[in-house]
Amino acid sequence: MPSRRFLVPLLAAALCAAGALVAPDARAGEQAYKAVAAARKLIASGQVPAGSRLTLGFKQGNVNAFLGTDLALQKEWENLTGIVLDVHIVPQQPIRETLRGTPDIDIAVARNHEYPDLLADGLITDIGPFMAEYGYRFDDNDSDGYIRPELQSKVGERTVAIPADGDVVLLYLRRDLMENAQEQAAFRKTYGRALAAPKTWAEYEDLVRFFHRPAQGLYGAAEERDEEGAWMFWMPRFLSSAAPHAELFDEQMRPRLDMPGAIAATENYIALVKYSPPGITDAGRNYNFTLPLFAQGKAFATMNTIAAARMFNTEGSAVRGKFAAVPLPGGRVDNRTVRHNTLIYGNNLVIPKSARNARLAFLYAMWLTDPDVSTRSIGVAGGFADPYRWNHLRDARIRKIYTPEALETFSGEWAVTQPAGTGLRGDAQYLAALDRNLTAAARGEIGAQEAMNRTSSEWEQITDKLGRAEQIRQWAEFRRQFGNRK
Amino acid sequence: MNLPHAPSPAVAAPARRSPFRQSLLVRLSIMFALGGLLVAAILVIGNRVLDDAKQRLENTVIRQVQPLAATHRLQTRSNELRTLELELPTVRDVFALPQYAERMQVEIEAMTAELAPFLVALASTRPDDARRLEKHWANYRGDLQEVIQLAGKMDLAAAEAITSTRTRTAHAAISSILRELVSATEQAATEAYRQAREEQQRQQRFFLMLSLGGFLFLAAGLVVFARSLSRRLRTVRDAATRLAAGEEREPIAISGDDEISDLGQAFNAMQEIVVSREHSLRAAQEELEDRVAQRTQALATANARLWMLSQAVEQNPIGVLIASADRRVEYANAAYVRVTGRPADTQLASSLPEAADPERSREVDAEFRAALLACEDWDGERRSCRPDGSEYWEHLRLVAMRTEQGRPEHLLLMREDITERRTQEEKVAYQAYYDSLTALPNRTLALDRLQQATGRAAREGTMCAVMFIDLDNFKQINDTIGHVAGDELLCQASVRLRSVIRAEDTVARLGGDEFLIILGVAQASDADAVATKIIQAFTPPFQIEGREFTASPSIGVSLFPDDGNAPSVLLRNADLAMYEAKDAGRNTFRFFNQKIHDDSVARMEIERELRGALDRGELQVHFQPLVAARDGRLVGAEALLRWTHPVLGRVPPDRFIPIAEQSGLIVSIGSWVLDQACGHAACWREACGGDFVIAVNVSPRQFATPGLVDTIRACVERHAIPRNQLEIEVTEGLLIRNPGEVREAMLALEAIGVTVALDDFGTGYSSLSYLRAFPFHTIKIDRSFIRDLSDDAEDCALVVAAIRMARALGLRVVAEGVETEVQSRFLAHQESDVLQGYLFGPPIPPEDFVADWVHNPSRRAFSS
Incomplete structure (x- = not known):
C-alpha cells in the first residue's frame, strides 16, 4: 500500500497522463500542471504552510462556474494541492466597494472597465511579476488560447487580471418571425428591402418599429435602459459613429460628445424606448426585466452577452429554437459600414492588494483558467461565466448549451471588439455621469444634445479634479488598444 | 560445621512408586x-438461546425501522423539493435560474427512484396508501416539471402562482400520507418489539437455570476432592510454618502414594537445605538491605531535585508551556496564564494570539510560525493583546527539546511580560533624545535630524536651513527671578518656536537658552520668512509668575548646501551667524556669510598663534603708572599684557584677549602675567621707598578655574609682596556669574593681604548692591566718564557722585584715562585717590618703566 506522500504525486501524474492522452491539444493541461507543481513547491519549501486557506470572494452566480457542479473543481484543486478553498459570497455591487470593505479576500471577480480604478486605488495586484516568474503568458493562439486577452487583462502595460469570462454584446432576434413569409412580404412592402438581420443601427430601428405590436403582446425591443450600466448599450452605437472608430476624448481630454455621430448614437439609443415595454427606464429594470420578456416570446429583439443564448436555449424557454444571435449593427460613415463591439459585464479574476496569499491565488487562477479545467468550468448549465478561450467554442457540451449558431456569431464579434469603458482612472465617475444623462434622455427629461452637453461638462470637471495631465497620459495609453483584429 | 547439601536418608532414598x-x-x-x-455444554446451549433471541429482536427492529427510514428519506426529499420550488420565484438574478432548475430536476429523479421500491413494499401491506401516495406524487411531479418549464421561460410570476397553490396542496398530501405511514409503522413496531422482548426474557431464564444446575454439580465434586487434599496439605503447611518460624524441625510423615506424599519427602529434604542456607541468606539479606537503603536515599535525592526544579518552573514569573512534538500541550505554569491572560490551549497553535499592532507583528508571527512548524529554536518580541483588551509587550522564546538522536521530543514555549522593561527602554530612549524640560529633541537627536534633513535635501536636490537661536537676556532673567521661572521661560519659548514652524520641521534645545531649528526650504527667502516670524513670536512679553518679561531671540542661519554639507559645519556656521546677530544689536537674525566665515577663520588663526606665543616669547607685560591724585607721586603700576607677533605685528589687546578668554589660554597667560608683575614689583619696591602697588587684571575665566587663590597666594609668597600691595582688578561681569564663589574667593584674597578693585566702574549695571555685597577695596572709574569731564556736566556729576559714594563706603578711587591737566585737577579737587592715564604715561615695557619711573625720582615726584 503506497503511503500518502507517494499517492498524491502518483494521482497527479496519472491525471496529467490521462489529460495528455485525451486532450485535443498538446498544451492543454500544461498550464494547470505548472500551477499545481508550483503550489506544491511552495508548500514543500515551507513558504506556504500545508493546509493553507485561499479566500475566494465570488458572487452567488460565480460559484457553479468557478467551483464546478457539486463543487467538483474545488475538490479537485484541494486534492491536488492540499490548499483549502474558502468561498465568501460577496454582495452584487461594484467590486471596488467589496474590496474596500473586505480586506481578507485572496481572489475576486472584476469587470473589465473597473480595472483602472481598482489599480489607481491600490486595490489590486500587478500580476506581471508572477507571470514572468512562473513563465506564463496569455497565449492567444487559435487552438486553445485566450480570446483577445489584451482586452481583458491589462491596464496600460500592466497585467492586472486573469481572463475568466467573455462578455461581448450580441443582438438577439426572433428568427421564427423573420422567417415567416407573411412578415417578410409585409416588411418588403413597407421598407422596400428584405427582412434580414440589421446591418446598421437605422435598420435595427426599422426592424424594431416593424415588429412593435403591443396590442398583440409583442414589443419591438427589450433592450436595457436601466441607469446602472446604460453606457454598455450606448457604447457600441457611439464607437461605430465615426471611422475608424469614435473616441470619447481628444488628445487633450476634451470630450468629443458634441460630434454629430455621438448625438446620432444617443438619439438611436433613446429612439428604442418607444418600442420597449412600459417602465423600461424605471430604476432596476436590468436584464432581469428584459431577458424574461424575450424568453417568454414577448419581445422581438434584445441585446445581451452570449449568456443570454444559454438562457434562451433552456428547456421551457418559449424561444428555444426560435431565436437568432446576430452581430451588432454598425454605423454608416463615408458610404461604408463601421461596426464595433465592446466588453460589458465580465467576471475576470483579480488578486486584491490585501490578499494574504497572492502567489497562491495567482496559481489557483491559472489552474482554473487552464484550457481543460476551464472547459469543464464553462460547460456547466447554471454557471455565470461564458466562453473565453478558443477551445471552449469547439467543446461539444458548451456548443449544446449555447447553440453552435450563437457561438459562431460570438466568435466573429471578437474581431471588432474594443476595450471596455473609458480606460481611465475615475472610470466609475465618468461612466456614472454618462449613465445618469443617458437615462434622463431616455426618460424624455432632456434631449440627446443636452445629455451629451451635460456629460461633457461633468467629464471636464472630473478630468480637472483628477488632474488633466495624468488623464491625458492614461487616455493616450488606452487609445493604443483600439483597433480591429482580423 | 554443617554440610548444607548433605541429603537425609529419607531424601536420598525416595519411596518406589506404584x-x-x-x-x-x-x-x-x-x-x-x-x-x-x-x-x-452450558455455553453452547446458552449461546444458541441468546443468538436466537437477539436475531429475533433484530429482525423485529429491522422490519420496522427500514420502512421508517425510507419514509423519512422520502419526507426529506419532498421537503427539499418544496424548499427549492419556493426559493425559485424569489431568485433575483435570472442567470441563477438554471442552477435551481437543475437542482430541482436532480431531486425529482432521486425522489422517483427512492419512491418506486417503497411503493412496491407498501403495496403488499397497505395497498390503499400505496395507490394514494403514487397518485399524489404523480401530481406533484407534474407541477414541479411545469415550474421547471416556467423557470426556463423565466416566468417567475407563473411559477410562483403554482408554488403557492397547486404544489402546496400536492406536497401537503404527500407529507400527510408519509406521516400516517410513519405513525402506523411506529405502532406495529412497538407491538412486535414487545413480543420479541418477552421471548428473549423467557429464554434468558431457561439459560440461567441450566447454568445454575451445572455449577452446583461441579462445586460438589470440587468440595469432595478438596477435602481429601486439604488434610495432607495442612500437615505440610504446618511443618512449613514451623520451619519458617524456626521452631521444631523434625521430618514429617505423609500418607498416600501421590504427589503430596512426594511433597512431604521433598519438604523434609528441603528443610535440611533451608536450615543450612539460612545463614548465608541472612548475610546476603543484610547486604541487600544496605543496597536498598542506598538506592532509596539516591531516589529521595533525585525526587527532591525534581521537586525543586518543578517548583522553579511553577513559580517562575515567566510563562512556561511545554508541548509534545505534535504540539499537544502537556503543561503550562501559572505565569503562562497570568502573562497571556487566558488558560493555555490544549494544542499549541501555529499562530499567535491577537497582536496589538498586526502590521508590525506580521514578520515576528511568520518567524514564529515557521520555527514552530520546523521545530526550531526561536525567540522574538511582539506587542500582544489579552482577551480583556489590555496590551502588553512579551518576549517569546521557543525551544525544541531534542532526544540524544536529535529528534524533537518536546517544545518549550516561554512568554515573558516585558512591558515594564520596554517601557523603561522607551523612557530611556526618550530621555536620551529629548530634553526633559521642554520635551523638544535634544542636541543628539537634533544632529541626527539634521543629518537626515541634509541627506534628504541632497537626494531631492532641495535646500534646508539651520537656525541657531539664543535668547538675548535669558541669563539676566534667570538670575533675577530664579531657575524655576527661568525654566518656565524656556518652556514658553519652546512653545512659541514650535508654533511658527511646520509639523515636519524640527525645533530642538541644544542646552541652556540655545535652540536649534531645522527647516526644509526651497530657497533662502523661506528661511528669512521663518526667522521674521520667530522674531515676531517673541515680541509679546512672557507671563511668568504673574510678571511680564521680555526675551528676544538672536538667530543665526546657515543653509545647506550653500554654507556647508556636514551637519557640524552647518551648526558651527549658524552659531557664528548667531553671534553676528548678537553683535548687530540682538533681537534679529543673520545669515551666515563670507565675512563671518573670514572673521571666524581670523579668530582661529589668532587662537592658534596665541597658543605658542608665550613659549616663543612674543608676550610682554607693560606697566602704566598709577599716581597719587593729591601730589602726583608714583604709587604703583597696572600690569597690561601686550603681544608682538613676527608677522601680524603688534596685536591689539582687545583683539586677542577675548580669544584668549574664550579658548581658556587666559588661565596660563594670566598666571604668567601675575608672576611677571609681582616679580618686577618686588624689584622696584625698594627703589620706590617700600610702597608700590601692582595692579593685575584677572578675567572671569581665571576665576572659574579652581586654584586661583592658591596661585595668587604662591605668587605673593614667592615674591614677598607686602599686604595691600597687590591689587586684583575684576569686572562686573564676573560678579554676575557665580556670586557666591566669587565672594568666597575675594574674602580669601583679603585674608592673604590682596586687595580687589572693581574695574570699568560705571559701564555695566553699577549696582550699588555689588559694592556692598563684595569686599572691594577700590573702584576704578571708567575712562569714558573721565574723557568728557571738561565738556559734559552730567559726566562731572556722575564722577563726583561715584567718588562720594566710594568715600562713604570706605573705598579707594582710581580714575582711568586721565589725559589733561584739567581732568587731573578736577579729580584731585574731588578727592580722587589715584590717577591713571596718558597724562602721566602710557603702558611701557618694564625696562622703560625702570628708566622712566623707578630710577627717575624727579619723574616720580612729577606733580608735586
Whole structure:
C-alpha cells in the first residue's frame, strides 16, 4: 500500500497522463500542471504552510462556474494541492466597494472597465511579476488560447487580471418571425428591402418599429435602459459613429460628445424606448426585466452577452429554437459600414492588494483558467461565466448549451471588439455621469444634445479634479488598444 | 560445621512408586475434563438461546425501522423539493435560474427512484396508501416539471402562482400520507418489539437455570476432592510454618502414594537445605538491605531535585508551556496564564494570539510560525493583546527539546511580560533624545535630524536651513527671578518656536537658552520668512509668575548646501551667524556669510598663534603708572599684557584677549602675567621707598578655574609682596556669574593681604548692591566718564557722585584715562585717590618703566 506522500504525486501524474492522452491539444493541461507543481513547491519549501486557506470572494452566480457542479473543481484543486478553498459570497455591487470593505479576500471577480480604478486605488495586484516568474503568458493562439486577452487583462502595460469570462454584446432576434413569409412580404412592402438581420443601427430601428405590436403582446425591443450600466448599450452605437472608430476624448481630454455621430448614437439609443415595454427606464429594470420578456416570446429583439443564448436555449424557454444571435449593427460613415463591439459585464479574476496569499491565488487562477479545467468550468448549465478561450467554442457540451449558431456569431464579434469603458482612472465617475444623462434622455427629461452637453461638462470637471495631465497620459495609453483584429 | 547439601536418608532414598497409582494430575485432569465439558455444554446451549433471541429482536427492529427510514428519506426529499420550488420565484438574478432548475430536476429523479421500491413494499401491506401516495406524487411531479418549464421561460410570476397553490396542496398530501405511514409503522413496531422482548426474557431464564444446575454439580465434586487434599496439605503447611518460624524441625510423615506424599519427602529434604542456607541468606539479606537503603536515599535525592526544579518552573514569573512534538500541550505554569491572560490551549497553535499592532507583528508571527512548524529554536518580541483588551509587550522564546538522536521530543514555549522593561527602554530612549524640560529633541537627536534633513535635501536636490537661536537676556532673567521661572521661560519659548514652524520641521534645545531649528526650504527667502516670524513670536512679553518679561531671540542661519554639507559645519556656521546677530544689536537674525566665515577663520588663526606665543616669547607685560591724585607721586603700576607677533605685528589687546578668554589660554597667560608683575614689583619696591602697588587684571575665566587663590597666594609668597600691595582688578561681569564663589574667593584674597578693585566702574549695571555685597577695596572709574569731564556736566556729576559714594563706603578711587591737566585737577579737587592715564604715561615695557619711573625720582615726584 503506497503511503500518502507517494499517492498524491502518483494521482497527479496519472491525471496529467490521462489529460495528455485525451486532450485535443498538446498544451492543454500544461498550464494547470505548472500551477499545481508550483503550489506544491511552495508548500514543500515551507513558504506556504500545508493546509493553507485561499479566500475566494465570488458572487452567488460565480460559484457553479468557478467551483464546478457539486463543487467538483474545488475538490479537485484541494486534492491536488492540499490548499483549502474558502468561498465568501460577496454582495452584487461594484467590486471596488467589496474590496474596500473586505480586506481578507485572496481572489475576486472584476469587470473589465473597473480595472483602472481598482489599480489607481491600490486595490489590486500587478500580476506581471508572477507571470514572468512562473513563465506564463496569455497565449492567444487559435487552438486553445485566450480570446483577445489584451482586452481583458491589462491596464496600460500592466497585467492586472486573469481572463475568466467573455462578455461581448450580441443582438438577439426572433428568427421564427423573420422567417415567416407573411412578415417578410409585409416588411418588403413597407421598407422596400428584405427582412434580414440589421446591418446598421437605422435598420435595427426599422426592424424594431416593424415588429412593435403591443396590442398583440409583442414589443419591438427589450433592450436595457436601466441607469446602472446604460453606457454598455450606448457604447457600441457611439464607437461605430465615426471611422475608424469614435473616441470619447481628444488628445487633450476634451470630450468629443458634441460630434454629430455621438448625438446620432444617443438619439438611436433613446429612439428604442418607444418600442420597449412600459417602465423600461424605471430604476432596476436590468436584464432581469428584459431577458424574461424575450424568453417568454414577448419581445422581438434584445441585446445581451452570449449568456443570454444559454438562457434562451433552456428547456421551457418559449424561444428555444426560435431565436437568432446576430452581430451588432454598425454605423454608416463615408458610404461604408463601421461596426464595433465592446466588453460589458465580465467576471475576470483579480488578486486584491490585501490578499494574504497572492502567489497562491495567482496559481489557483491559472489552474482554473487552464484550457481543460476551464472547459469543464464553462460547460456547466447554471454557471455565470461564458466562453473565453478558443477551445471552449469547439467543446461539444458548451456548443449544446449555447447553440453552435450563437457561438459562431460570438466568435466573429471578437474581431471588432474594443476595450471596455473609458480606460481611465475615475472610470466609475465618468461612466456614472454618462449613465445618469443617458437615462434622463431616455426618460424624455432632456434631449440627446443636452445629455451629451451635460456629460461633457461633468467629464471636464472630473478630468480637472483628477488632474488633466495624468488623464491625458492614461487616455493616450488606452487609445493604443483600439483597433480591429482580423 | 554443617554440610548444607548433605541429603537425609529419607531424601536420598525416595519411596518406589506404584505403576497404577492415582496421581493428583490424573485426578485433577479427570475433574477438569468433566467440569469443562459441563461448562462447554452450558455455553453452547446458552449461546444458541441468546443468538436466537437477539436475531429475533433484530429482525423485529429491522422490519420496522427500514420502512421508517425510507419514509423519512422520502419526507426529506419532498421537503427539499418544496424548499427549492419556493426559493425559485424569489431568485433575483435570472442567470441563477438554471442552477435551481437543475437542482430541482436532480431531486425529482432521486425522489422517483427512492419512491418506486417503497411503493412496491407498501403495496403488499397497505395497498390503499400505496395507490394514494403514487397518485399524489404523480401530481406533484407534474407541477414541479411545469415550474421547471416556467423557470426556463423565466416566468417567475407563473411559477410562483403554482408554488403557492397547486404544489402546496400536492406536497401537503404527500407529507400527510408519509406521516400516517410513519405513525402506523411506529405502532406495529412497538407491538412486535414487545413480543420479541418477552421471548428473549423467557429464554434468558431457561439459560440461567441450566447454568445454575451445572455449577452446583461441579462445586460438589470440587468440595469432595478438596477435602481429601486439604488434610495432607495442612500437615505440610504446618511443618512449613514451623520451619519458617524456626521452631521444631523434625521430618514429617505423609500418607498416600501421590504427589503430596512426594511433597512431604521433598519438604523434609528441603528443610535440611533451608536450615543450612539460612545463614548465608541472612548475610546476603543484610547486604541487600544496605543496597536498598542506598538506592532509596539516591531516589529521595533525585525526587527532591525534581521537586525543586518543578517548583522553579511553577513559580517562575515567566510563562512556561511545554508541548509534545505534535504540539499537544502537556503543561503550562501559572505565569503562562497570568502573562497571556487566558488558560493555555490544549494544542499549541501555529499562530499567535491577537497582536496589538498586526502590521508590525506580521514578520515576528511568520518567524514564529515557521520555527514552530520546523521545530526550531526561536525567540522574538511582539506587542500582544489579552482577551480583556489590555496590551502588553512579551518576549517569546521557543525551544525544541531534542532526544540524544536529535529528534524533537518536546517544545518549550516561554512568554515573558516585558512591558515594564520596554517601557523603561522607551523612557530611556526618550530621555536620551529629548530634553526633559521642554520635551523638544535634544542636541543628539537634533544632529541626527539634521543629518537626515541634509541627506534628504541632497537626494531631492532641495535646500534646508539651520537656525541657531539664543535668547538675548535669558541669563539676566534667570538670575533675577530664579531657575524655576527661568525654566518656565524656556518652556514658553519652546512653545512659541514650535508654533511658527511646520509639523515636519524640527525645533530642538541644544542646552541652556540655545535652540536649534531645522527647516526644509526651497530657497533662502523661506528661511528669512521663518526667522521674521520667530522674531515676531517673541515680541509679546512672557507671563511668568504673574510678571511680564521680555526675551528676544538672536538667530543665526546657515543653509545647506550653500554654507556647508556636514551637519557640524552647518551648526558651527549658524552659531557664528548667531553671534553676528548678537553683535548687530540682538533681537534679529543673520545669515551666515563670507565675512563671518573670514572673521571666524581670523579668530582661529589668532587662537592658534596665541597658543605658542608665550613659549616663543612674543608676550610682554607693560606697566602704566598709577599716581597719587593729591601730589602726583608714583604709587604703583597696572600690569597690561601686550603681544608682538613676527608677522601680524603688534596685536591689539582687545583683539586677542577675548580669544584668549574664550579658548581658556587666559588661565596660563594670566598666571604668567601675575608672576611677571609681582616679580618686577618686588624689584622696584625698594627703589620706590617700600610702597608700590601692582595692579593685575584677572578675567572671569581665571576665576572659574579652581586654584586661583592658591596661585595668587604662591605668587605673593614667592615674591614677598607686602599686604595691600597687590591689587586684583575684576569686572562686573564676573560678579554676575557665580556670586557666591566669587565672594568666597575675594574674602580669601583679603585674608592673604590682596586687595580687589572693581574695574570699568560705571559701564555695566553699577549696582550699588555689588559694592556692598563684595569686599572691594577700590573702584576704578571708567575712562569714558573721565574723557568728557571738561565738556559734559552730567559726566562731572556722575564722577563726583561715584567718588562720594566710594568715600562713604570706605573705598579707594582710581580714575582711568586721565589725559589733561584739567581732568587731573578736577579729580584731585574731588578727592580722587589715584590717577591713571596718558597724562602721566602710557603702558611701557618694564625696562622703560625702570628708566622712566623707578630710577627717575624727579619723574616720580612729577606733580608735586
